[in-house]
Amino acid sequence: MKRVVLVAAIAALSIGTTSAQYKPAAGERTLEVNFAPLGGSPVSIAGIKYRSFGTETSAFRLGVFLGFGNTTTITQDENTQNGATDKELKDTESSFSINLQPGIEKHFAGTERLSPYIGGVLNLGYMATTEKSETQYTESLVGEDVEKGGTLNLGLNAVAGVDYYVAQHLYMGTEIGFGVGFNKDLTKKVTAQTLNQDGNGLVSTDTDSKAGTESSLQVGPNVIGQIRLGWVF
DSSP states (O other): OHHHHHHHHHHHHHHHHHTOOOSOOTTOEEEEEEEOTTSSSSEEEEEEEEEEEEETTEEEEEEEEEEEEEEEEEEEOOBOGGGOOBOOEEEEEEEEEEEEEEEEEEEOOOOSSEEEEEEEEEEEEEEEEEEEEEEEOSSSOEEEEEEEEEEEEEEEEEEEEEEEEEETTEEEEEEEEEEEEEEEEOOEEEEEEEEOTTSSSEEEEEEEEOTTOOEEEEEEEEEOOSEEEEEEO
């Protein structure tokens, strides 16, 4: 009797293991992040990729990146000793960026756990920057210069990659690509504050400036130097 139970248990386990579905089925979705085991920041969630499988071999993908940064530098300390009237002054740099990467993937048979694929990805990105600088003109008047700019990013890439399912609903992968990318700095909006003619107030001047703006076009291979980690749901 014990032998029969043992054989039945082994058979059930074998059937469960054999029938395990590692790769996504039609209608399933994936989410993934990137990590660099040997890098200074092992895990990165700056970019998240979502995939929706219409069939077992075809998927729509969407990469999303949102970022914000702010840096403040003190350029002058406040000083009121011995009759001084120095105010604390600072420079501020801030940026906001958004990037969307819609695309499609075609997956091939591979093996039970290995899923190679090719695809196409469109890159749409925008970054807005703001730089502020304070200047003290009199003991009570502090002016602020503001420069606002932006950069537009467009690209189209052919990609090839592989997913390896280390367990059910969990995979690791990598990807390479070849494509074209275009970056263009937009016209800056500059607001400058200076003393008025009487020296008792500030005057603001608004101008547009293209000084220092750039545009570039790149064509060639691109490699993501990170490992993708994702899960199926």
